[in-house]
Amino acid sequence: MRIPRFYQAEIFAVGDTVALSEENFRHAVKVMRLNVDEPIIMFNGVAGEYTARIANVAKRNAEISIESYDDIDRESPLNITLVLALIKPDKMDFAIQKAVELGVNNIQPVITERSVVKLKAERMKKKIQHWQGIIIAACEQSGRTAIPTIQTVANVDDYLQQPTAATRITMLPTSHKSVADISPAQNMELLVGPEGGFTDAEEAMFVNQQIQIINFGPRILRAETAVIAGLTTLQHLHGDV
Known part of the structure; x- marks a missing residue:
């Protein structure tokens, strides 16, 4: 199964626990029905992407745990x-x-x-x-x-x-x-x-x-x-x- 990706304009670091933005919370939890311990990928538009897991889910918010960083580049040279x-x-x-x-x-x-x-x-x-x-x-x-x-x-x-x-x-x-x-x-x-x-x-x-x-x-x-x-x-x- 493909791991869902989310953009969030925030600086991430491996080991951090980060709150999902309101929009990402709505999409991940309310629409996709993701729950605790499920994997997601985060990126911030700066470079690379981060593997994370949902750490906890509350009624109006959720937090994720940043597990690893991948310095992948899928941008065209043109x-x-x-x-x-x-x-x-x-x-x-x-x-x-x-x-x-x-x-x-x-x-x-x-x-x-x-x-x-x-x-x-x-x-x-x-x-x-x-x-x-x-x-x-x-x-x-x-x-x-x-x-x-x-x-x-x-x-x-x-x-x-x-x-x-x-x-x-x-x-x-x-x-x-x-x-x-x-x-x-x-x-x-x-x-x-x-x-x-x-x-x-x-x-x-x-x-x-x-x-x-x-x-x-x-x-x-x-x-x-x-x-x-x-x-x-x-x-x-x-x-x-």
């Missing part, structure tokens, strides 16, 4: 930022989840001309928190020990004006370049558009910004499919897939 246009909420959640499972390091949501989702300041703050929860859950499930960052939503024009040493890539069916034409790099940014695609003006901006435009075949991909296809290909060519 540093990838996913620049993802805002898409419908369920599709956005799915794309972020799969991006984390595929090893993305940073996620930058952007607003494009055809973005159908508009977020006001207060709702945007809640969305960032929601996406952060998806990222943590995906790390727990996939065995990652580092937590990818999620940035504040930006306008795509403003974002692309920022200087970067990363190789920037986007996918358009009209391009004559293939993924084989991408030069190896340690830092890459994958730009994925909204449901309606990029406008002609945005595509012209990509050319002016010297973004590498590649062709992933003659078929038009949904945004969430493009995320999976693009990240998998980059990890296969330059990462650890």
Whole structure:
């Protein structure tokens, strides 16, 4: 049986007895029905992971005993930022989840001309928190020990004006370049558009910004499919897939 993993932003040391966070207590004890002496794995996003056991369970809290540390590293040598246009909420959640499972390091949501989702300041703050929860859950499930960052939503024009040493890539069916034409790099940014695609003006901006435009075949991909296809290909060519 697979040992459940939990993220907790806390410094652990072998031999310590640590209280589970309220959220981890609810998930481990109330949802998964874990009890005293059952094993779990803890990680804090700094490095490695810790084997622990549930030491005691009370009505509203539980404590764990940290037994050992494993300096394991499941992170890709390729540093990838996913620049993802805002898409419908369920599709956005799915794309972020799969991006984390595929090893993305940073996620930058952007607003494009055809973005159908508009977020006001207060709702945007809640969305960032929601996406952060998806990222943590995906790390727990996939065995990652580092937590990818999620940035504040930006306008795509403003974002692309920022200087970067990363190789920037986007996918358009009209391009004559293939993924084989991408030069190896340690830092890459994958730009994925909204449901309606990029406008002609945005595509012209990509050319002016010297973004590498590649062709992933003659078929038009949904945004969430493009995320999976693009990240998998980059990890296969330059990462650890």
